[in-house]
Amino acid sequence: MKQQEQKHYSGFVTIIGRPNVGKSSLMNRMIGEKIAIVSSRPQTTRSRIMGVLSQADYQIVFLDTPGIHDPRTRLGEYMMHSVRDAMDGMDAVLVIFDVTHLTDNDLTIATDMKGKKVPVILALNKIDLASPEEILAATAKAADAGFDEIIPVSAKTGSGVDELIQCIRKQLPEGPRYFPDDMITDQPERILCAEIIREKALRHLRDEVPHGIDVEIMKIEQLSDRLTEINATVYCERSAHKGIIIGKNGAMLQTIGTEARGDIEKLLDTHVNLKLWVKVRPDWRNNVSDLKNLGYDI
Numbered sequence: 001m002k003q004q005e006q007k008h009y010s011g012f013v014t015i016i017g018r019p020n021v022g023k024s025s026l027m028n029r030m031i032g033e034k035i036a037i038v039s040s041r042p043q044t045t046r047s048r049i050m051g052v053l054s055q056a057d058y059q060i061v062f063l064d065t066p067g068i069h070d071p072r073t074r075l076g077e078y079m080m081h082s083v084r085d086a087m088d089g090m091d092a093v094l095v096i097f098d099v100t101h102l103t104d105n106d107l108t109i110a111t112d113m114k115g116k117k118v119p120v121i122l123a124l125n126k127i128d129l130a131s132p133e134e135i136l137a138a139t140a141k142a143a144d145a146g147f148d149e150i151i152p153v154s155a156k157t158g159s160g161v162d163e164l165i166q167c168i169r170k171q172l173p174e175g176p177r178y179f180p181d182d183m184i185t186d187q188p189e190r191i192l193c194a195e196i197i198r199e200k201a202l203r204h205l206r207d208e209v210p211h212g213i214d215v216e217i218m219k220i221e222q223l224s225d226r227l228t229e230i231n232a233t234v235y236c237e238r239s240a241h242k243g244i245i246i247g248k249n250g251a252m253l254q255t256i257g258t259e260a261r262g263d264i265e266k267l268l269d270t271h272v273n274l275k276l277w278v279k280v281r282p283d284w285r286n287n288v289s290d291l292k293n294l295g296y297d298i
């Protein structure tokens, strides 16, 4: 007797939230791999990053967008465009709030979304930092604001994450596998490598060098089955920053390089010979041709 074919569900889900609420962390937790970079500085995520979660009977394609914020520079405007684009053609929207910093302004998103006719799921993240009473109060506030599906989660501990995935899965229509099971992201390796280096740089330099850091991969060359050579340039806006990034006798750059190399070796599954340079590019964030050179699609 022919077995009845199992139904398959699939869809595109955009992730929206203010900077630093944990969008990248939550997506990484759901996908189970490190795709989006995570740092404690707001606005770490600059471009749309796709993550694919494939199971036997469903496939969820996530788009991680930059946080909602005021456009102040051209880069900021670009990020706002990504958020708007990310809403089009979506099967569901995942809104993420930080349960410890829930503002009335955040809650107006529920009203903004009402007209969109897309299922909206709210993840209240960072519940590991809140008491049960605080979580209950935040959930009640969000329900009053009009959110129908509210799931308290912690990207850090994983609590509530399975429930969140099931809630998203229930919103998906029947559909095909859009991507092969083993594909977890559409980001080219050079972007992932650049993001890893930028994450390490931001982690060590968060106070000394503000946001004007970017990384460009100049070369990725596979020298053998077991060794890849990567040359990358770290850009900063001021010459004073260059010295800080390099550090005393090159110590800071070496620390960034060593940490980045470890993560890149895991990602590429080969040994990596990583060479880093630091260059000053004044005002790169407002310069369209520099943004294009750095891979921003503007």
Ligand SMILES: Nc1nc2c(ncn2[C@@H]2O[C@H](COP(=O)(O)OP(=O)(O)OP(=O)(O)O)[C@@H](O)[C@H]2O)c(=O)[nH]1
Residues within 6 Å of the ligand: 017, 018, 019, 020, 021, 022, 023, 024, 025, 026, 037, 038, 039, 040, 041, 042, 043, 044, 045, 046, 065, 066, 067, 125, 126, 127, 128, 129, 153, 154, 155, 156, 157
């Ligand atoms: N305690 C706790 N910290 C978290 C949790 N989720 C994220 N964080 C931390 O919050 C900070 C921001 O996390 P990200 O995932 O980079 O946040 P994001 O929303 O993607 O940030 P942008 O890229 O700036 O939009 C990092 O320091 C994370 O470690 C959580 O569930 N609990």
